[in-house]
Amino acid sequence: MFRSRTPVLLIAALLAPALIGLVVFRLYPVALAVSDSFFNMVRGQQLFVGFDNYLSLLSDRTFWKSMQVTFWFNLLINPIQIALALGLALLYVQQFRGVTLYRVLFLIPIGVSLPTAVIIWRIMLTQDGLVNGLIGIAGVPAQPWLTSESLALYSIIAIATWKGISYWMIFIIGGLQTISPEIYDAARLDGVKPWQRLIFITIPLLRPTLLFVLVADVSINFLLFAPIFMLTQGGPADSTNVLMYEAYKSGFIFGDMGRAMAIIVVVVAILLIIVAAQFKLLSGREARQ
Amino acid sequence: MKTITFAIAGLAASLLAGTALAQDKTLNMIVIEGGDTAAMQAVVDAYKADHPGIAINLQPYPFAQFFQVAELRLRSADAGIDLVYVDAPLLASYASRGFLSPIDAGIDTSALVPAAVEAGQYEGTQYALPINNSAQVLYVNNALFEAAGITPPAGLTKGETATQADIDTLASSERWTWEQVADAARKLTVTDNGRTTTYGFTVEQFGELYQLQPFGESLGSPVIGPDGYTAKGYLDSEAWTKGATYWSDLYNAWAVSPKSLGYGEAASLFGNGQLAMFAGGTWNLPILSATDIDFSVAPYPYFEGGSVVTPTGSWYVGVNAASANQAEAMDFAGYLTTSDAGTKVWFDSLQQLPTYKPLLDTISTAPEYDAFPQNVFRLGVYDSLNTAKARPVTAAYGQLQDAFRTAFVDIANGVPVADALASAVQKFESAASRVAQ
Numbered sequence: 001m002f003r004s005r006t007p008v009l010l011i012a013a014l015l016a017p018a019l020i021g022l023v024v025f026r027l028y029p030v031a032l033a034v035s036d037s038f039f040n041m042v043r044g045q046q047l048f049v050g051f052d053n054y055l056s057l058l059s060d061r062t063f064w065k066s067m068q069v070t071f072w073f074n075l076l077i078n079p080i081q082i083a084l085a086l087g088l089a090l091l092y093v094q095q096f097r098g099v100t101l102y103r104v105l106f107l108i109p110i111g112v113s114l115p116t117a118v119i120i121w122r123i124m125l126t127q128d129g130l131v132n133g134l135i136g137i138a139g140v141p142a143q144p145w146l147t148s149e150s151l152a153l154y155s156i157i158a159i160a161t162w163k164g165i166s167y168w169m170i171f172i173i174g175g176l177q178t179i180s181p182e183i184y185d186a187a188r189l190d191g192v193k194p195w196q197r198l199i200f201i202t203i204p205l206l207r208p209t210l211l212f213v214l215v216a217d218v219s220i221n222f223l224l225f226a227p228i229f230m231l232t233q234g235g236p237a238d239s240t241n242v243l244m245y246e247a248y249k250s251g252f253i254f255g256d257m258g259r260a261m262a263i264i265v266v267v268v269a270i271l272l273i274i275v276a277a278q279f280k281l282l283s284g285r286e287a288r289q
Numbered sequence: 290m291k292t293i294t295f296a297i298a299g300l301a302a303s304l305l306a307g308t309a310l311a312q313d314k315t316l317n318m319i320v321i322e323g324g325d326t327a328a329m330q331a332v333v334d335a336y337k338a339d340h341p342g343i344a345i346n347l348q349p350y351p352f353a354q355f356f357q358v359a360e361l362r363l364r365s366a367d368a369g370i371d372l373v374y375v376d377a378p379l380l381a382s383y384a385s386r387g388f389l390s391p392i393d394a395g396i397d398t399s400a401l402v403p404a405a406v407e408a409g410q411y412e413g414t415q416y417a418l419p420i421n422n423s424a425q426v427l428y429v430n431n432a433l434f435e436a437a438g439i440t441p442p443a444g445l446t447k448g449e450t451a452t453q454a455d456i457d458t459l460a461s462s463e464r465w466t467w468e469q470v471a472d473a474a475r476k477l478t479v480t481d482n483g484r485t486t487t488y489g490f491t492v493e494q495f496g497e498l499y500q501l502q503p504f505g506e507s508l509g510s511p512v513i514g515p516d517g518y519t520a521k522g523y524l525d526s527e528a529w530t531k532g533a534t535y536w537s538d539l540y541n542a543w544a545v546s547p548k549s550l551g552y553g554e555a556a557s558l559f560g561n562g563q564l565a566m567f568a569g570g571t572w573n574l575p576i577l578s579a580t581d582i583d584f585s586v587a588p589y590p591y592f593e594g595g596s597v598v599t600p601t602g603s604w605y606v607g608v609n610a611a612s613a614n615q616a617e618a619m620d621f622a623g624y625l626t627t628s629d630a631g632t633k634v635w636f637d638s639l640q641q642l643p644t645y646k647p648l649l650d651t652i653s654t655a656p657e658y659d660a661f662p663q664n665v666f667r668l669g670v671y672d673s674l675n676t677a678k679a680r681p682v683t684a685a686y687g688q689l690q691d692a693f694r695t696a697f698v699d700i701a702n703g704v705p706v707a708d709a710l711a712s713a714v715q716k717f718e719s720a721a722s723r724v725a726q
Binding site for chain 1: 364382709
């Protein structure tokens, strides 16, 4: 009889908006993608094709090349972004002359919307743009930043990193502030060197924050679309053709929704595996503490 | 969930249909924003004068979004549109998926240019009617040629008149080759301290199949085979390799062309005097005539030893298969494309080369077309009758256009010609095989 006092209805009512949002904006689209991936449009008819769309991806060279690009992109961008965000956060909490200017400078990218940032960078990276002008002063010849097969992906990584790190930095600053200063004081008394403080105190105590940043950053970068759509359309020679762009092209340019949805389901599956692995690796030791 | 959506859409459609029946009929048409919408509105106004019971509501979309919107709305069998603006090469893709109604047999197409009528057919059935045609020419900046001490190609210039016979001679015997264009372009390109201040030559539509199809066709190879799904042996043939190498040299070896020009940028560079020549559509004439650039218009070039092939094809009108107003929509489509009144209003408003033969005859013979720039349409008449080559008919046109554009943009950016063409062949064939199944 005591249990009836639990305000079940209230809990349900309070959770309802979030749950409805989750179902409508997350689960329903995923279910729709899965169901559409089993169909093909042939001569105006929706035909059930079972796993054909997935099977044809197995022998699809464009798909595998795109998979390779997606993994290479993520292997580079995620460690770079997190390392830089951590470095910036450590600088941010220091006290030194001009720290306010530095703080403002690094918060600017957050205030710029992604499409705006991408347009500004596109102008700066043209053949006659600011970046080539600056390296020209140093005597370096102008580089085809976005139009060369060997540079385009790295240019996109640089732009996305510029845009992304200060956002992640804020989370890490939050994490740094939860570390009690007494621990550092004790360490200082014990004569611990600054780099040891970082490795043995700061990073282990930041683990929950870093886990969150890692998971969120990997999902965002795995699903990154706007800079590629706006700057390179997957080119040159497919060097920036990530799976998200390949799926977009398949569905919205070629009208091949079956293939597009199959690619999306593969992307979601890969992402789930990666996130699960991250949780396991990073929260394992946390549980023992 | 889908069923519910359809049920609601059906309910809404029947309610709307109910109101329409009670009063007059309203037709909806999707068109491209800008000049096309203004011209269509003029035709609609003229049509309404004779058909008081019909209202036609235009829904304009920007060019960059039009294709996606049309694809999505047609695919979802959206009864909210009756008439559709159809780009010629997409016709097969729409028709093969049942998006368009067969054109009413009662509409007489005998007064239209036969090639344009055929491009509106898929597997022997007429699915769309040609609204107008298109023609490409070579725009030449006379002052820049003079400054470089080069004789410009023979062409039509401000202040001079030309009869159809004069223009036929010009087009058949004084047409420049691409080799002559390259030669002149290299002398006309000016660089200052590593920066190009004057470019010798460019095409208006960077990397687009419409614009570049003559590169390989002039040397003897179509883009794809007659089945519509094979590119091997065509797009990677010797002819296309030679054409694509010329394209590569424009950007890399000779550096006479600006890379990655957006829509309309060629005309504005030319209008600023920073570009000596560009291959572009006759639709640039009104803009360029308004500038103080001293320019002339020459025929579209061809490769030495090859045949003369020029771009063609433009917009069509079709009736959405899901429309509830088939008869009314057909009647307007017929008025727009096959009536004296409708075609005249359209041409006067948009200045695009017509497909309606009586109007073409007027352009060839009427004295008001003797003077520049109106006489440029006579060049269009010659090319559309003699050298025009339509784009390939395939239900996988979107895939072909994308693979082609990717390859030619990559080539301009320095990817080796053979690699880019091989990759385009592979990508087109694998995407097309999913349409052909």
